[in-house]
Amino acid sequence: MHVDQLDAAQVAQALAEAESDYQALLAQGLSLDLTRGKPSAEQTNLSNDLDGILKGHYAAQDGTDVRNYGGLDGLPEAKALFAQALQVPADEMLIAGNASLTLMYQVIDFALRFGFRKAWNKGASTPKFLCPVPGYDRHFAICEYLGIEMVTLPMLDDGPDMDVAEALVQELDNVCGIWCVPRFSNPTGCVYSEATLARLAELPKLAQNDFIVMYDNAYAVHALTDDAPALGNIRDYAVAAGTENHIVQFGSTSKITFAGAGVAFLSTSKANLAVLKHHLGFQTIGPDKVNQLRHVAFFQNHEGLMAHMTRHASIMKPRFNAVLTTLDAKLGGTGMGTWISPEGGYFVSFETRPGLAKTVIRLASDAGIKLTPAGATFPYGNDPQDSNIRIAPSFPSIADVQATMDAFVLCVRLATLRSLASSGTFGS
Ligand SMILES: Cc1ncc(COP(=O)(O)O)c(C=O)c1O
Numbered sequence: 001m002h003v004d005q006l007d008a009a010q011v012a013q014a015l016a017e018a019e020s021d022y023q024a025l026l027a028q029g030l031s032l033d034l035t036r037g038k039p040s041a042e043q044t045n046l047s048n049d050l051d052g053i054l055k056g057h058y059a060a061q062d063g064t065d066v067r068n069y070g071g072l073d074g075l076p077e078a079k080a081l082f083a084q085a086l087q088v089p090a091d092e093m094l095i096a097g098n099a100s101l102t103l104m105y106q107v108i109d110f111a112l113r114f115g116f117r118k119a120w121n122k123g124a125s126t127p128k129f130l131c132p133v134p135g136y137d138r139h140f141a142i143c144e145y146l147g148i149e150m151v152t153l154p155m156l157d158d159g160p161d162m163d164v165a166e167a168l169v170q171e172l173d174n175v176c177g178i179w180c181v182p183r184f185s186n187p188t189g190c191v192y193s194e195a196t197l198a199r200l201a202e203l204p205k206l207a208q209n210d211f212i213v214m215y216d217n218a219y220a221v222h223a224l225t226d227d228a229p230a231l232g233n234i235r236d237y238a239v240a241a242g243t244e245n246h247i248v249q250f251g252s253t254s255k256i257t258f259a260g261a262g263v264a265f266l267s268t269s270k271a272n273l274a275v276l277k278h279h280l281g282f283q284t285i286g287p288d289k290v291n292q293l294r295h296v297a298f299f300q301n302h303e304g305l306m307a308h309m310t311r312h313a314s315i316m317k318p319r320f321n322a323v324l325t326t327l328d329a330k331l332g333g334t335g336m337g338t339w340i341s342p343e344g345g346y347f348v349s350f351e352t353r354p355g356l357a358k359t360v361i362r363l364a365s366d367a368g369i370k371l372t373p374a375g376a377t378f379p380y381g382n383d384p385q386d387s388n389i390r391i392a393p394s395f396p397s398i399a400d401v402q403a404t405m406d407a408f409v410l411c412v413r414l415a416t417l418r419s420l421a422s423s424g425t426f427g428s
Contacts, residue, residue, distance in 0.1 A: 004335055008424075011417060011426055013421050014417050014419075015418065018410065022363070022410060024217075025367045027366075034370065037347060043315050048260055050258070053297045053298055054359045060077065061076065066292070067285050069285040071289050073273065074094060074095025074096065074292055074402055075293060078263065079093035092269065093267050094267070096263075096266070096287045097264060099264050100250040100251060100254070103250055103264055104214060105277075107214070108146060111176065111212055112176075115192055116210060116275055118209065118210045126147070127209075127381050128148065128173075129175070131150045131159035131178075132180070133155060134188060134378060135181070135186065135378075136186040139179045139216070140377065151172065154351070157340070158190065158192060158196050159185075159192035162195075162196055162238070165178060165199075175210065176211060177212040179216065180200065184345025186208045186218065186219070186346065186347055187348075189341075189345050190340070190342075200215075201213075201243055203243075204243045204246035205242075217249055217250060217406050218250070218252065219255070219344055221305065222256075224316055228344045229343060235247070235249075235267070244268075248267075248268040249266060256309065256312070263292055263295050316394060318398050319396075319401050322393065322398055323401065324339075324341050326349075326409060327350070327405070330406075335353075349390055350391055350412075351387045352386075352387045352416070353416055355385070355387070356419060357387050360408075364408060369411075371389060371390075372389065372391075374389065
């Protein structure tokens with residue numbers, strides 16, 4: 001029954017049951033962790049053949065000895081392979097080390113201090129970034145660390161609220177960019193629509209500064225099912241809009257092969273690539289091309305990579321099912337929270353009733369269950385509604401995901417009923 005229809009006596013009875021279930025949960029002395037979106041060992045095992053795959057053959061297709069220095073923008077065969085995942089031409093790719101987050105940091109730091117064309121910190125006011133919320137905490141951490149002011153805007157089912165984005169870019173001084181995770185967004189799992197991509201590609205034209213769309217396509221190939229929604233092609237929209245210098249796209253194999261030893265890449269216009277290469281040349285003589293060649297040998301081509309992702313999906317799907325079937329069975333129709341069923345990516349985003357996320361997370365923590373801290377999905381750790389909780393089911397075993405979710409729904413039930421009982425407003 002929906003909680004808003006419970007009268008005072010029913011709330012009191014449901015609360016007494018929840019309190020008693022919670023005491024039983026505390027007595028179990030659980031120790032579970034559903035915090036970070038790491039691949040499980042079962043997933044990383046899928047790529048163990050990377051080890052030793054070169055069997056002493058260290059020559060790239062053009063004869064380059066990959067063990068040596070050089071090749072700042074990466075191996076051409078690695079560009080060709082990963083370009084297909086980002087739907088861009090191979091000559092607009094740069095292949096780097098293991099973390100796309102490093103590339104994002106480098107791009108922002110570069111744009112801030114030097115600028116692709118005009119440094120962001122040369123304006124009269126503090127550089128600002130648009131942050132669709134809820135979003136990825138590490139994006140927000142980069143901005144906070146580098147002194148970029150974050151301005152939030154709502155995330156809708158088909159991407160950022162572009163009406164608000166367009167208004168903010170024109171109303172505020174020195175808005176320099178926007179964070180985007182366009183397919184299976186972290187954490188809501190939404191996929192940006194074609195209309196959103198078209199408007200994103202136009203957005204730089206409205207901005208006063210040298211605006212950049214930070215297009216973090218971290219989950220480009222991470223579908224859970226064959227019929228998961230596809231993502232349109234931002235580059236085509238950018239070329240049509242004449243804004244290809246203002247889109248920088250990122251990806252990596254962190255959640256394809258090894259999270260700590262994968263390959264990261266970015267794509268942007270050739271003009272931007274030239275400027276970036278010059279900048280990177282002061283930081284490195286070249287990336288780990290041995291690892292790049294290992295990845296090419298491992299996947300062979302895009303079809304090989306996609307077949308590998310099907311194997312990931314078969315590991316991830318039961319974990320997502322455990323989360324979603326528990327939410328549906330225990331909280332469906334109760335009005336105690338809302339969530340969407342993502343068709344890919346790494347997260348399920350749960351919304352409690354306003355003001356309860358911190359309480360739910362504290363109740364879970366007291367019962368030995370670690371959840372991502374409340375507010376983590378918002379700039380400065382501040383969720384004004386105190387309602388968003390990010391659930392990351394990839395790493396634990398299916399049994400642990402199930403045990404965690406059983407405990408989670410109980411914590412949501414308890415927090416909601418306690419708040420209803422203390423507010424004293426009931427249905428009839
Ligand atoms: C949206 C998003 N971008 C980037 C990353 C990290 O990528 P990388 O391992 O390539 O630095 C993550 C990891 O959770 C992520 O969720």
